[in-house]
Amino acid sequence: MLETMTERIIKPARNLSGSLRLPGDKSISHRYAMLGGFAEGTSTFANFSTGADCASSLGCVQALGAKVDWLEDGGVAVTGTGGAFASSAEPLDCGNSGSTMRMMAGLLSTQAGEFTLVGDASLSRRPMERIRKPLMAMGANLVLTDGHAPIVIRGTSLFGIDYTTPIPSAQVKTALLFAGLQAEGTTTVRESVRTRDHGELALRAFGAEVTRTVDSVSITGKQQLKAIDSIVPGDISSAAFFLCAAALFPESNLVLDGLGLNPTRATLLDVLTALGATVAVLDLEEKYGELVGTVQLNPPPKGMGGTTVSGALAAQLIDELPVLAAIAPYSRNGIRIRDAKELRVKESDRIALVAQNLRAMGAEVEEFEDGLDVPGGQQLHGAQIDSGGDHRIAMAFSIAALRAEGETSILGAESAAISFPEFFDLLESVAER
Numbered sequence: 001m002l003e004t005m006t007e008r009i010i011k012p013a014r015n016l017s018g019s020l021r022l023p024g025d026k027s028i029s030h031r032y033a034m035l036g037g038f039a040e041g042t043s044t045f046a047n048f049s050t051g052a053d054c055a056s057s058l059g060c061v062q063a064l065g066a067k068v069d070w071l072e073d074g075g076v077a078v079t080g081t082g083g084a085f086a087s088s089a090e091p092l093d094c095g096n097s098g099s100t101m102r103m104m105a106g107l108l109s110t111q112a113g114e115f116t117l118v119g120d121a122s123l124s125r126r127p128m129e130r131i132r133k134p135l136m137a138m139g140a141n142l143v144l145t146d147g148h149a150p151i152v153i154r155g156t157s158l159f160g161i162d163y164t165t166p167i168p169s170a171q172v173k174t175a176l177l178f179a180g181l182q183a184e185g186t187t188t189v190r191e192s193v194r195t196r197d198h199g200e201l202a203l204r205a206f207g208a209e210v211t212r213t214v215d216s217v218s219i220t221g222k223q224q225l226k227a228i229d230s231i232v233p234g235d236i237s238s239a240a241f242f243l244c245a246a247a248l249f250p251e252s253n254l255v256l257d258g259l260g261l262n263p264t265r266a267t268l269l270d271v272l273t274a275l276g277a278t279v280a281v282l283d284l285e286e287k288y289g290e291l292v293g294t295v296q297l298n299p300p301p302k303g304m305g306g307t308t309v310s311g312a313l314a315a316q317l318i319d320e321l322p323v324l325a326a327i328a329p330y331s332r333n334g335i336r337i338r339d340a341k342e343l344r345v346k347e348s349d350r351i352a353l354v355a356q357n358l359r360a361m362g363a364e365v366e367e368f369e370d371g372l373d374v375p376g377g378q379q380l381h382g383a384q385i386d387s388g389g390d391h392r393i394a395m396a397f398s399i400a401a402l403r404a405e406g407e408t409s410i411l412g413a414e415s416a417a418i419s420f421p422e423f424f425d426l427l428e429s430v431a432e433r
């Protein structure tokens with residue numbers, strides 16, 4: 001949660017048109033920052049995420065002895081510690097970033113010394129037992145504060161385990177793989193829903209051997225990482241705001257270049273297609289296992305239909321669900337979201353805040369423990385939106401505001417900078433009024 005509350009006024013638009021290239025993917029940037037900081041040699045990451053969350057990951061590896069330099073072209077150079085982090089007397093500040101805290105906990109569990117991971121008020125409320133339990137099973141010494149941060153880690157030797165994740169979480173999977181990288185023997189993580197696989201791809205990119213089956217991933221310990229030079233693909237979770245906005249207006253024409261299209265992240269394109277949009281993917285390329293391409297979206301000519309997002313889809317679309325729910329009233333048949341209980345333990349309770357803000361804009365919405373039913377055929381009106389200091393809520397309701405009657409005020413708009421500082425400027429550049 002950020003300290004100051006900035007208000008931002010969003011006016012209705014007629015369509016969204018233009019061509020954009022978005023800053024680097026947050027999930028990939030976190031993993032590159034951490035593994036670059038751990039590897040031997042100097043890595044460069046062009047188009048590194050500009051968000052505050054990834055700056056938290058860079059700040060942590062820097063405090064642990066890595067050298068971090070922002071390059072003139074917006075990339076980052078990270079000179080790693082060759083597999084041995086320095087001990088840090090100061091607490092490591094993970095800011096608002098769950099990814100930083102959980103994945104760093106895995107990486108630090110075998111490192112000599114004592115480390116304390118702290119976060120802001122929002123992060124200090126989020127569940128950390130999900131990493132403590134499997135890391136302790138590997139032999140880690142990790143103490144939480146009532147299930148939450150601060151996390152105190154006393155580095156020790158770990159051994160590999162075979163672990164089935166009880167909740168779909170790429171952060172937990174990656175934390176265990178990062179711990180397994182330095183453990184004795186083999187660590188296997190099994191998951192019933194295949195979550196984003198950037199952790200396994202990044203480990204391979206830095207030279208580690210990682211094996212996969214349909215529902216598991218394994219790493220054998222004591223492997224050394226070597227620096228890489230890479231380009232971070234544009235963030236598809238940031239693109240989601242523009243893609244959903246374009247889908248609201250039959251006259252839109254949006255092109256996104258250099259966009260990350262990893263199949264474990266691109267489910268939104270299928271959902272938009274199910275809602276009636278036409279999505280063309282061009283110039284597909286691969287770099288270190290990550291797919292990148294150009295996406296052209298033509299909106300549904302007669303408006304969006306309706307759809308249900310549940311099961312594996314809900315886990316794969318977890319960060320896109322707030323914006324999907326926010327545009328749902330403008331569909332004909334509504335959007336139903338289930339199996340998304342995890343939304344309640346993100347930067348805010350995203351189910352409650354989406355329902356509250358949709359109601360503020362005049363929509364009818366039904367809230368469930370694990371999702372929402374948002375009926376279609378509803379015209380929203382401008383209102384004051386409470387972002388709760390949550391970047392995805394601030395951005396989701398900026399999109400809903402584009403088709404509302406009257407102006408909408410987004411309170412806590414500055415939170416967009418957690419993942420996407422350029423959001424409001426880019427939105428103004430493509431929204432036609």
Ligand SMILES: O=C(O)C1=C[C@@H](OP(=O)(O)O)[C@@H](O)[C@H](O)C1
Nearest residue numbers: 027099168169170171172318319
């Ligand atoms: O691994 C990652 O980079 C992320 C995984 C997801 O969290 P969970 O692992 O908690 O589902 C997602 O919500 C978060 O924004 C980024």
Ligand SMILES: C=C(OP(=O)(O)O)C(=O)O
Nearest residue numbers: 096097098099319346392
């Ligand atoms: C949940 C998110 O991130 P994190 O868990 O890393 O804070 C997010 O970016 O929506």
